[in-house]
Amino acid sequence: MEPSKKPLRIDIVSDVVCPWCVIGYRQLAIALEQTGTTHTIHWHPFELNPNMPSEGQNLREHIIEKYGSTKQESDASRIRMAEAGREVGFEFNFNDDTRMHNTFNLHQLLHFADQQGRMHDLKQALFVAHFTNNRDISDINVLADIAAETGLDRSEALAVLEGQFFAKEVRTEEQHWQQQGIQSVPAVIFNERHLVSGAQGVDNYISILEQLATMPD
Structure with a gap:
């Protein structure tokens, strides 16, 4: 440039x-x-x-409520996000108590x-x-x-x-x-x-x- x-x-x-x-x-x-x-x-x-x-609210409950996702879809989404995060040097630590705010x-x-x-x-x-x-x-x-x-x-x-x-x-x-x-x-x-x-x-x-x-x- x-x-x-x-x-x-x-x-x-x-x-x-x-x-x-x-x-x-x-x-x-x-x-x-x-x-x-x-x-x-x-x-x-x-x-x-x-x-x-x-x-x-509990994140998993929130996602299921808001988007109608199943637990399996929610888990798959978390894996996808964690992988995308790793590729750019960011660490996601999702767990059963993770909340939406x-x-x-x-x-x-x-x-x-x-x-x-x-x-x-x-x-x-x-x-x-x-x-x-x-x-x-x-x-x-x-x-x-x-x-x-x-x-x-x-x-x-x-x-x-x-x-x-x-x-x-x-x-x-x-x-x-x-x-x-x-x-x-x-x-x-x-x-x-x-x-x-x-x-x-x-x-x-x-x-x-x-x-x-x-x-x-």
């Missing part, structure tokens, strides 16, 4: 409890590295389960982190906390711990969650992306005009990045 070109702007609409969001991001990150693409990444909120109670608080915490240039780090830490370490991300004290582990002030993070300080901002941004037609995640928008949905795989992302590199700014 010519040095004169502006960095590629990448907007990613995603949810922390979406396994294909972390897989898709990892695939994209590998493609970005392999193509040497100069870029900026901007994360945006999406809730897979906005009406779920704060304590969440309401993520409105997480998106408020990410908004808070963004103001201090830590959103990307916190997003990655939350993916690991949920999928690898099975931490209870519905507990605001656990969220405050994770924030502190990524360099944020724990007491400030806790205050944000207890006070719901960024509820309005998160709702507004969620509505904005819904109005843009985003109904499933991950949704990746390149240079604010090229939408790619779902985890595409490293090779497909490389192809997309190479095509974008030939386009005028």
Whole structure:
């Protein structure tokens, strides 16, 4: 890519409890590295389960209820996701107690982190906390711990969650992306005009990045 070109702007609409969001991001990150693409990444909120109670639900029960899957289909899906994760260096540790969560608080915490240039780090830490370490991300004290582990002030993070300080901002941004037609995640928008949905795989992302590199700014 010519040095004169502006960095590629990448907007990613995603949810922390979406396994294909972390897989898709990892695939994209590998493609970005392999193509040497100069870029900026901007994360945006999406809730897979906005009406779920704060304590969440057992993941297997949730999947069976929401999609009508059988236990066998659920197991096969977990194996597929774990394999896709391994291919991009991410570890999924599913078990019978793995839960699905309401993520409105997480998106408020990410908004808070963004103001201090830590959103990307916190997003990655939350993916690991949920999928690898099975931490209870519905507990605001656990969220405050994770924030502190990524360099944020724990007491400030806790205050944000207890006070719901960024509820309005998160709702507004969620509505904005819904109005843009985003109904499933991950949704990746390149240079604010090229939408790619779902985890595409490293090779497909490389192809997309190479095509974008030939386009005028």
